[in-house]
Amino acid sequence: MGNTGIYVGLDIGTTSIKVIVAEYVKGQMNVIGAGSERSEGLSRGVVVDIDKSVAAIQQAVRQAERKTNIEIQKVTAGIPANLLEIEPCQGMIAVADESKEINDSDVRNVAAAALVRNLPPEREILTIIPDEFIVDGFDGIKDPRGMIGVRLEMHGILLTAPKTVIHNMQKCIERAGLVLDELVMNPLSLGKLALADGEQDFGTVLIDLGGGQSTAAVIHDHKLKYTYVDQEGGDYITKDISVVLNTSFDSAEKVKRDYGYADSLQASSEEDFPVEVVGKEAPVTVNEKYLAEIIEARLTQIFEKMNQSLRKVGALDLPGGIVMTGGVTALPGIVELASDVFEHNVKLYIPDEMGLRHPSFAQALSLINYTANLSEIDLIVQSTLKGNYATNKSNYTAKQVVKPDSEQFRPANNQTATQKEASEPKKERFAGIKKFISNFFE
Structure with missing residues (x-):
């Protein structure tokens, strides 16, 4: 499957904005060019200053246009999973055509019936994903068009998000001239890009470590089942380095990128580097191991909170293990550290497109891949949402995020005594650093 044409992915992140232009031909993605600009006006993945965000988006778009010699007009943008709610939906209609042959109009009508629901005023439906269609009691149908039937049903999934988050993102893109x-x-x-078909089917935890926040998502049976968002990301690691080493934020970021390790066991105590310290004329010498301990302390805290949340829903019982991506995963040793904390198989996803072989480009590429591979039936169902068929009433009690099925997702605690003993010395070693950092941020 795959549509043919030029697609543009716009990843509006907390620390950087990335624009990727690619051509899709017979299911193959050919990247033409990309632009990247330091992000402004965003905090923890959410737009907080529209004017600054618009300016940064325009800069990134102009970079991509110069490299590709293509005028960019239409884009596919991503939105973070902050306060995401996932809930099932279903609709049923009588087939309108006299011949009883199901057509595009019937699909739109049954999707519209599934969208009729009460929503609190602060929330908005982001997308509707059809799971199956049922024609006169026969289920498991992916595309009912052309079939003969009297009654058409659709079962699917609704994703809703805060209206403010959606509106501000749309406003920024429109004001940027896109x-x-x-x-x-x-x-x-x-999940569609980073996970293999079997991983999406049998179940996998996908972790995206960004600059502004860290997100864990459970993909099972090719569906998004659960999300957890930690409002700590790469920026928190940089702030920790800045405070502990008494250096500027920009200097701390450079030190992290050039000398940082996620796992202190891989860093050397004999490798030193200079750090510009506030209030001192001469740089101060710091070794890699000390820097790694600062980084590891924050990453361990992020992973431990994720681990607790994922174990509550039994997501770590899934056979697909854990796949990580995002800019922070470029730190050496992060897979080993995550494996120690989660006590589970962990692997790293890095795009293999020329010039984009860095995990920070995964999100922008995934947006292109997702849009280019939407089927006709997906597009018809989503066009219903764009046609404003959904109702919005205030007398509605918000539902919680849909948790994975309890029988398929049973909580697990597989930590052995040997693993616990091995982790104790490392915990003691970081206790002092954690306590110091907590005085500033916790």
């Missing part, structure tokens, strides 16, 4: 083709939930598109 047309929003699709607005996609980030974990949804990322």
Whole structure:
């Protein structure tokens, strides 16, 4: 499957904005060019200053246009999973055509019936994903068009998000002079790119470590089942380095990128590097191991909170293990550290497109991949949402995020005594650093 044409992915992140232009031909993605600009006006993945965000988006778009010699108009953008709610939906209609042959109009009507629901005023439906169609009691149908039937049903999944988050993102894109083709939930598109078909089917935890926040998503049976967002990301690691080493934020970021390790066991105590310290004329010498301990302390805290959340829903019982991506995963040793904390198989996803072989480009690429591979039936169902068929009433009690099925997702605690003993010395070693950092941020 795959549509043919030029697609543009716009990843509006907390620390950087990336624009990737690619051509899709017979299911193959050919990247033409990309642009990247330091992000402004965003905090923890959410737009907080529209004017600054618009300026940064325009800069990134102009970079991509110069490299590709293509005028960019339509884009597919991603939206973070902050306060995401996932809930099932279903609709049923009588087939309208006299011949009883199901057509596009019937599909739109049954999707519209599934969208009729009460929503609190602060929330908005982001997308509707059809799971199956049922024609006169026969289920498991992916595309009912052309079939003969009297009654048509659709079962699917609704993703809703805060109206403010959606509106501000749309406003930024429109004011940047762009047309929003699709607005996609980030974990949804990322799962389609980073996970193999079997991993999406049997179940896998996908972790995206970004600059502004860290997101864990459970993909099972090719569906997004659960998300967890930690409002700590790469920026928190940089702030920790800045405070502990008494250096500027920019200097701390450079030190992290050039000398940082996620796992202190891989860093050397004999390798030193200079750090510019506030209030001192001469740089101070710091060794790699000390820097790694600062980084590891924050990453361990992020992973431990994720681990607790994922174990509550039994997601770590899934056979697909854990797949990580995002800019922070470029730190050496992060797979080993995550394996120690989660006590589970962990692997890293890095795009293999020329010039984009860095995990920070995964999200923008996934947006292109997601849009280019939407089927006709997906496009018809989503066009119903764009036609404003959904109702919005205030007398509604918000539902919680849909948790994975309890029988398929049973909590597990497989940590052995040997593993616990091995982890104790490392915990003691970081206790002092954690306590110091907590005085500033916790």
